[in-house]
Each structure stands twice: as structure tokens, then as C-alpha cells.
Amino acid sequence: MKSKFFLTAFLSVSLIACAQETPKVKHKVKNTKSKSATQPVKFANATDPICDMKTEPDMKHTLVYKNKTYGFCSAYCKDEFKKNPEKYVQK
Numbered sequence: 001m002k003s004k005f006f007l008t009a010f011l012s013v014s015l016i017a018c019a020q021e022t023p024k025v026k027h028k029v030k031n032t033k034s035k036s037a038t039q040p041v042k043f044a045n046a047t048d049p050i051c052d053m054k055t056e057p058d059m060k061h062t063l064v065y066k067n068k069t070y071g072f073c074s075a076y077c078k079d080e081f082k083k084n085p086e087k088y089v090q091k
Contacts, residue, residue: 044068049088050077065089 040057047054048071055071061078063070065085072078081088 041069041071043071045070048073048077050080 041059041062042057043055043059043062045055051073053073055073059071059073061072061075063072063078063081065081066089070081072081
């Protein structure tokens with residue numbers, strides 16, 4: 001019976017101690033003005049050179065080649081372009 005009491009007391013103290021050690025982090029307030037101030041990206045290609053999908057200004061897979069930004073529908077298409085960019089720029 002004593003061991004159950006001591007075990008319960010030990011676990012209670014441990015949980016309270018852990019709860020008090022939680023760091024208090026204050027996050028910076030997001031600046032919503034910066035999002036509205038960003039301009040859509042203009043790509044050098046109207047379509048993905050690998051799969052011929054139409055590019056959109058908010059594509060996240062991009063690559064700069066010879067000072068021109070190219071948009072891709074996926075990481076796969078971007079990687080294929082990287083292998084031989086001259087082949088696809090000539091399209």
C-alpha cells in the first residue's frame with residue numbers, strides 16, 4: 001500500500017514539474033501587408049516544358065536559368081529540366 005502511495009505521489013510531482021518547465025514563446029505578429037505587396041511571378045515559360053501543363057503565378061516549383069524564372073507543375077518536372085535545360089529552353 002505504501003509503494004502505491006509513493007508511486008502516485010512521485011508521478012504527481014513529476015507531472016507538475018514537467019508542466020512548469022514548458023517554455024513560454026511569444027511569436028511575432030504576422031505582417032499581412034507584405035503578402036498583399038508581393039507581385040505574382042512572371043515565368044519565362046507559358047507551359048511546363050516537361051509535361052506541357054499551363055504555368056500559374058503561384059507555382060511553388062521554380063528554377064532560375066540564365067536569369068529567367070521557369071515554373072514547373074512538380075518537383076519531378078523541375079528535376080528533369082535541371083538534367084538538360086538547353087533541350088527544353090529550345091522548345
